[in-house]
Amino acid sequence: MPDFLMALPAPEAPDGDPFERCLVDVVRVLGLDVVRGSGIDDYEWGHFVRAALCEACKQETPFPEQSFEVLLRAAVHDTDPSFNRWFVEAALNGFGRGRVRSRLIGYLRTGTDVERAGAARAWYWTALPLDHPHLRTPRPDGDRTEPDDGAVGVREWNEAALREFVDNEDLDVRRCILPGLPLRPSAYPAQLHRLVEEAVAIARSHPDPYLQHRVEHQVRG
Secondary structure, three states, X not given: OOOOOOOOOOOOOOOOOHHHHHHHHHHHHHOOOOOOOOOOOHHHHHHHHHHHHHHHHHHOOOOOOOHHHHXXXXXXXXXXXXXXHHHHHHHHHHHOHHHHHHHHHHHHHHOOHHHHXXXXXXXXXXXXXXXXXXXXXXXXXXXXXXXOOOOOOHHHHHHHHHHHHHHOOOHHHHHHHHHHOOOOHHHOXXXXXXXXXXXXXXXXXXXXXXXXXXXXXXHHO
């Protein structure tokens, strides 16, 4: 088994382009100062929106409440596992780690397969530090000082992701879940140890080279 890690394969393009609609919503709801001119392709447009969002975060102006779902939908439907970071980071700073992680767990449990895979890609970035303390949008009770717990939601996510990996045969869902999935039985309660063994067996015997490659790195690591 080679020492390098294979890159996460790009997912098959879904019917239509939900991410483009997400970008339009991000611009509209957050009032970003960016306009799509003629000759701008989808790839460039996505980068312009992300750059405008990053600049809005630096200004540390609280986002409107309706932007929470808009940002998380964009993060989930952004198929680039690097650039989806900007939507996750904005939501983390605006609404807190606990709320963001809870919503991604919801996508993992009840979303479409496209949304489940996207939630797994987005989850990786929920460990980012909160660099914009004055961006936080007040909670309904007006409190802006909810403590930041880096462990919030992690156990719940790991258990839901383990079950999803074992039960869901969609290839992209499994590819996206596996890199962040602990494969040590000690990471789970005793009643889930059998599922850890099953997950390892599924990845090892799967015809997909990425799953085969990734599981060996994680088991031996």
